[in-house]
Amino acid sequence: MGCSCVFSGMDGTAIENFVCVIFNVSFMNCTWHVGSTASGDTQYYLYWKSSRKEDFTGCQNYIKDNYGRHTGCKFQNVTIENKIADFLVNGSRSGQNIQSFKKKIFLYKIEILTPPLNITVNCTEASHSCEIRWQPPRTSHVKRHTCFKYEIVIENKVRKSVSVEKNIEGNSYIFGSFNTEKRYSVKLRATDNGCLVSPSWGEWSTPVEFGKEQFASASSYMLFLIAVLAASLVLFLFTVSIYLKKTSATVPQPRDPFRELYSTGFQTEHNHQIINHETEEIITIIEEVT
Structure with a gap:
């Protein structure tokens, strides 16, 4: 140096x-x-x-x-x-x-090399393999793709196992152990391959995930959407219930003629009985006095 x-x-x-x-x-x-x-x-x-x-x-x-x-x-x-x-x-x-x-x-x-760019993963279920492609890191002085070699790390997210491959040349790699029922992530970094490039490994790319949960994510979204709709329906029904209670409280209740008639007649008859009884007692007292 x-x-x-x-x-x-x-x-x-x-x-x-x-x-x-x-x-x-x-x-x-x-x-x-x-x-x-x-x-x-x-x-x-x-x-x-x-x-x-x-x-x-x-x-x-x-x-x-x-x-x-x-x-x-x-x-x-x-x-x-x-x-x-x-x-x-x-x-x-x-x-x-x-x-x-x-x-x-x-x-x-x-120079600390930037991560490789534009990482994509294309998997074929029939062959149980995935093609991983990328572009070289950005530099101000190197234009040839052959000036870089790469380290690639693929992690099985279920088993927590890691596959590491170093000194990969070119801009693609075939991952031949793809299981459609598993979830994976891949990241890369670059170093010199015989040009005027830093001999130290550069920065890691952001992990790119691929595999089963790409499809499961759609199901997760549907479950989330159903939950939101259910919550909205419950809130709507609760609001309607409160509204109906308030409305029924302000409407006057219908009159019950039978109850009124029964209450009035019973009270009138009862009053008449009291008056008659008191009258008879007065007459009886007058007769005894006389």
Whole structure:
């Protein structure tokens, strides 16, 4: 990855653990640690260039620690190609000579490859096999599909078993152990296949699921829909029931003529009996007096 050099200054004041990575095709982050003997008010400045014809350019977007010291830099629109970049980090502090740090880096070696793109799975029930297809990861400097090889991981979601295949070339793979009653997921990542590509494995793709539950999902949706309709019907009937109760409470009840007649006649007859009885008692008393 190129040499790392420390130039004159007080020992232990140069930065340590300098690392750069390129990700998402054209973004680059470089980070470092403060020198082991550097004082708390030491400040560092990063400069870099990606060709001999260029002049060093200073960092425009520093990463800072809690004390405001520069501990990294963020870059955008970085072009890799087959470039070797020069990095220089100087330090400054009043009254102290800070060691400088310089490093050469092959940019393609520090790239974190994006996941493979457009992963699709086409299964054939009769042959119990699936064809998995994909496109290469995105890069700013490699256009040939043959520059990549892949690692593919297929998981049986029921048995929790995993099948791993490495160093697959091309852009397709036949999975020959497909069971129509099982559910699976597949993910891929890429690495170099003899070109100017990072030798490290790139990022994993998002798992793509396939198998039985592709059909079961429709049934699950129907069950959900039936449950929603049933709940709606219950709510409707409950609302109608409340409405009918309120309506019946405001309608006057019909009169019962037989009950009224019976109640009135009984009361009238009862009153007549009382009056007659009292009258007879008065007459009887008068006769006894006379």
